[in-house]
Amino acid sequence: MTERLTPTDHGLARAAQILRTGGLVAFGTETVYGLGADATDSLAVARIFEAKGRPRFNPLISHFPDAEAAFTQVTADPRAQKLAERFWPGPLTLVLPRSPRGEICDLATAGLPTAAVRVPACESALALLRAVGRPIAAPSANPSGAVSPSTAAHVLNGLDGRIDAVLDSGPCPVGVESTVLDLSGKKPRLLRPGGVTVEDIEALIGPVERSAPLASATPVAPGMLSSHYAPTLPVRLNATSVEDGEALLAFGAPLAGSPLVWNLSERQALDEAAARLFAGLRHLDHEGARLGLRGIAVQPIPQQGLGAAIRDRLTRAAAPRPVTSPPSAQECPVA
Template identity: 60%
Template sequence: MRTRRLTASQIDEAALLLREGQLVAFGTETVYGLGADACNGEAVARIYQAKGRPSFNPLICHYASAMAAFCHVRPNALAERLAAKFWPGPLTLVLPRAPACPVSKLAAAGLPTLAVRVPGHALAHDLLAAFGGPVAAPSANRSGHISPTRPEHVLEDLDGRISAVLDCGPCPVGVESTVLDLSGETPTLLRPGGVAAEDIAAEIGPLRHGAPPGAALASPGLLASHYAPALPVRLNAEVLQPGEALLAFGAPLPGARTIFQLSARRDVIEAAANLFEGLHELDAKAAVLGLTGIAVQPIPELGIGLAINDRLTRASAPKT
């Protein structure tokens, strides 16, 4: 059965499908999420099935408000301060589960913590409000594939695997949310994303970067090979090799014939919004043009540039 494409006027229908345990993709300010009722274990399992996602990689739960999110976790003063500053918005907080938290253990991969966020997209908020509960929603693509920033990307990857996609237009931020673990003594940046680490540190003080070695994955997006196109990706390219397409940042490298421009004016925010669109487009041209790989020009690791390089590093990792 083909996946239905719903419009903004059909939000109530999308909410009904979620209540029935079905999967509905929807746009946020970051990327499109693959939504399911977070309190319905079978519905959550359908996410893993549709994505082919490793069961140890937990999901982010989306809420209509900070008050709703904090009913299911144990917030601390830092969480309340960050929520007041950055929610709604592209920041996910990992916090201890509340004792009576109804969210499926599968959504958190059995961990005692839960990853929660309040998205800053009007249609996503309306869907969450209409549904009336938490929605577990990783990116709406098959596991390891490029994250979707348009409804067309969702349908390319998941048509027939999910019930519907709610068309929310293109995603303005274009990379996933920043994930910050506040469940321990030291605030730990698990995944750079739409809120710059510098802005978080300015609000609450220094952050530890990365989970301790051997720790369980407390956040999505932490597998080494992730966000990966079929073509091999080569980072920080200074010259092009035969057959390579170019993911450009600023003036393109000499000799480039197949180019996707992330930002001609070298704006990392513009580049972030275009990143997955560029990977999708170049990957789609591979067979037609006989491409052998994607070369990426250097992108500064400042602000959201850190998130861009994180995604590209995972896209370039050896496939496992």
């Protein structure tokens, strides 16, 4: 049963406790209700995808109580500073290079070198974020593909019993998602229109490139996510044996014959496997290259539940590499 909390001191303390211990709490912002988890805890973030039934590990927005906290996790240039001063708190998300000192886990960023950050303009949300003291990853609090929720009742209609709590702060005043602006390159690029107009952004920092509108599971450009996600070593899926010179990404009892193994989950728990996926591929790619291995074999992953998302990312990892270097932007089906 999902707890329904109110933004009193007691309710906020309870919601913060749930988030700090790896639970899921939906909370209202000025845009829509977000489904929050500790963005530094990969297992907690995996629970977001499990609760939503999301078929892909899309990058998530991390929420902060102020710009100072947000900019500890990313590298902010003068454009970002100006936009933060003008529009934060507010419905604007900035995509920026991840800081080497940042704590946001790979699963929250879908393994990309960038992170999406924002400061919501909702007092109860800000109070919650201050109480937690950690980045909170939060896509919209609805089952994947459903309409984004703007009330606590909407959240419960879709996720009751699948999340730990909802912090009921009343209806969301804006009701549409935040504007997402990619500042990871030389030219600002609009990834999603939202609560802050592109005209207001351009008045502050100059011309902004427009991208095609984003669907909830559509990459910004063909092959973009797979090219970001692909390790250097070739990936072979659904392996039932290990060939000579292959590292092994195992699930359950590992296959014999590899000098380098990363087990996603010995007990075959899909949430644990999701939480360990990005780190595992990175480890096998780096250590495999160092050892002179020629590829990565991947044991079969079940299709149900989070297995579909894990398989989707592995399929992208095994896809042919693009000829040119891809841009660093990302899909953002988030609050």
